[in-house]
Amino acid sequence: MIRNDFLTQTIARLSEKPEQGDEYLEQLQSEVCGVVLVYGDPGYDEARRAWNLNVDQHPAVIVVAEDPRDVVAAVRYARQTGLGIAVQSTGHGVVRAANDALLIVTAGLKDVQIDEGMNTARVEAGARWGEVLEKAQRVGLAPLLGSSPNVGVMGYTLGGGMGWLARKYGMALDSVLAFEVVTPDGRLVHASARENTELFWGLRGGGGALGIVTAMEINLYPVTSVYGGNLFYPAAMAKQVLTRYRDWVQTLPDAMTTSVVIMNYPPIPAVPEPLRGQTMVIVRGCFAGDVEEGKRLIDEWRAWCAPQIDAFRTMPFSEVAAISMDPVNPMPSKHTGAWLWGLTDDAIDALVRGGVPQNEPLPLVFIELRHGGGAIARYDGEDAAFSHRMGVFNLFINGLTPTPEARDAFTRHTDVIKAQLQPVMTGGVYLNFLEGEEARRRTQDGYSAEAYARLTALKTAFDPTNRLAYSYDIRPAQ
Ligand SMILES: Cc1cc2nc3c(=O)[nH]c(=O)nc-3n(C[C@H](O)[C@H](O)[C@H](O)COP(=O)(O)OP(=O)(O)OC[C@H]3O[C@@H](n4cnc5c(N)ncnc54)[C@H](O)[C@@H]3O)c2cc1C
Known part of the structure; x- marks a missing residue:
């Protein structure tokens, strides 16, 4: 057409x-x-x-x-x-x-080379995380991928990159050693802590607004087995689970990265029978340390209330995708989110009201709160353009939106949830969890005022005519 x-x-x-x-x-x-x-x-x-x-x-x-x-x-x-x-x-x-x-x-730029001695990888821009994971795991190493190995390494990393090892090792951007990047005036340059240092600062969080990255060198970590998975509780327990989760995360070591999810499983054959068409509240996690210690932390939930389905186990890190079970096949979807400084009782009520259907289906699939802190917050806030490291929970709401009406219904519904969550919002957003028009409209909220001013200066220097205007809305100074 x-x-x-x-x-x-x-x-x-x-x-x-x-x-x-x-x-x-x-x-x-x-x-x-x-x-x-x-x-x-x-x-x-x-x-x-x-x-x-x-x-x-x-x-x-x-x-x-x-x-x-x-x-x-x-x-x-x-x-x-x-x-x-x-x-x-x-x-x-x-x-x-x-x-x-x-x-x-960039899909044809696929090369992934692991340097086993240095615990690093050189990854080309068209690679997906699954390809890096597979090669790194063969030699006992792990990259900082997110919930889905199907996501591309580059967009994910340029926007931040919050995965199942985030509280232990930081955001994916914190592990970048160097970028190979084509600037908007057509030069292939390196950006690292030694060369083009300001561009290196900006690419780590600035998305695709400053250059076209062709490859990056990243650190890998010695992670082979983790204690990870899901505890599924019935939707009727959503309020108790969220309340307990709020208190539990305060006790967690950095080796434990977790989230809590209200999930409305669509009534489709791809979803296995006990979950198909059901709403569940799920505690998810990945413990990257002594698995017995991880198990002890999850046993606290089992002792509190036996879950309807207990899917936590010791797993090879190569199977980390089993934690979130993200969809692999292309689909029409919309998402939104925001950083929260904490959870009040009112905020929990708003999440339960917005996420658990009462009499009719809701126009969203899930609401997830990912726990921040740990190594994410330990990196120097000025080290990279990425901002809002002090957010405690990263809200991520997703919907299946095959029609314009479904998209409008998702936006209306999530606007109500976000309005009710205002008192616990930091005002900052995680740009990887926004998309489309909202990501451009709220680009400035993705950064501290200082970081946005620095990004504007970089944009003015590298892309004064705003040729790269299809990523986050960072404009050159007039
Ligand atoms: C199922 C699913 C699961 C997800 N899980 C997580 C998660 O666990 N943690 C998390 O942090 N995020 C997650 N995300 C969000 C994801 O990180 C972003 O959508 C990210 O932008 C995807 O990157 P991509 O390269 O695959 O996508 P693309 O759509 O190809 O690219 C995204 C953006 O990055 C820019 N870009 C891509 N490649 C380059 C390049 N080589 N040079 C310059 N700019 C470039 C593009 O301009 C584009 O704006 C998830 C998204 C989905 C749909």
């Missing part, structure tokens, strides 16, 4: 400079090892697709890069033709659809 404004603008652009446009495109095609696609080419529709099926984008040109030099050539082409540049790895976190822009798809 062709969007009218897309067609009109493309025709207008080509009729302005027909020969030059063609000439630049031919030059791009001749320079690139990967694939260059325009509307109508076989593969165009597949390349423009995002994991989130709510995204329906129509780029003017797509470059599926296989080599960092492809990215350099693509950036030069965008400068020649005046196109904006969008970047996509998996499409789990599209902030702004790449309509009429040049879309650089």
Whole structure:
């Protein structure tokens, strides 16, 4: 299907400079090892697709890069033709659809090299966490992936990266040693604690607004077995479980990263029978230390009240995806969130009211509160652009939104929940847990005032014409 404004603008652009446009495109095609696609080419529709099926984008040109030099050539082409540049790895976190822009798809940049002696990895921008996890686990090491190994390494890390080892080792961005990045003026540079240090600071939390990262070097950690899983309690116990969770997390060592979830399992065959169509309140966790100590901490819940389903166990870290059981196949979804400084009784009531259906289904799948602190808060707040390290709970609300009506219903419902949670909100947001228009509207709330001012200065220096305007809304100074 062709969007009218897309067609009109493309025709207008080509009729302005027909020969030059063609000439630049031919030059791009001749320079690139990967694939260059325009509307109508076989593969165009597949390349423009995002994991989130709510995204329906129509780029003017797509470059599926296989080599960092492809990215350099693509950036030069965008400068020649005046196109904006969008970047996509998996499409789990599209902030702004790449309509009429040049879309650089990094999926072909897949190389993952583990340095066993140094406990590090060099990971190219199109890799997914599962690929890094598998290679690292073979030599007894672990990366700081999130709940889903299907998510891309780069968008996740540039936005922060809060996974099941976060309280022990910090956010994923805290473990980046260096980036290889193509700047919006088409230079391939390194950014680390020694080179381009301000860019290194900004990329760690600044999302894709400053450059196109082609690879990064990260620290890995010696984690092979964890005590992890889920305790499922009936929805009727939601208030008691959340109240107990609020008190319990205050006693936890940093080796324990946890969350509490109100989950409305959809009534679909993909969900196993005891859970299908049910609402459960779930205590989730991953203890990265002596498994007996982890078990003792979870035994406190078992002693308090036997769960309906007990799915905590000693597991190889390679199976960490079993904790969150995130969906793998592409789906239409929407999410939102915010940092909370704590939980009051009123806040717990608001979460239970907003998450547990009474007489009719709710327009959301889950509400999750991830426990912060630990190593996340121990890193120096000025070390990276990422801000709000002192948030105690990271709220993440997700919905299945196959239609515009479902999207509107999700937004209306979650706006009510968030309004009721205002008294416990810090005012800060975790940008990885926002998407689309909300991520752009609330970009400033993702940072401290100082960090946002520094990001604006970086943007002015590196991207004065805001060519990378498809990520977080960080604008150059006028
Ligand atoms: C099922 C699911 C589970 C999740 N679990 C977690 C979790 O546990 N913890 C957490 O912190 N987050 C989590 N997230 C959020 C996730 O981190 C973000 O959606 C993230 O942006 C996804 O990155 P991506 O590269 O896969 O996605 P993409 O949509 O491909 O990219 C996301 C953004 O990153 C930018 N970007 C991507 N690659 C590059 C690059 N090479 N250079 C510059 N910019 C780039 C793009 O501009 C885009 O704006 C989850 C999301 C989903 C859908």
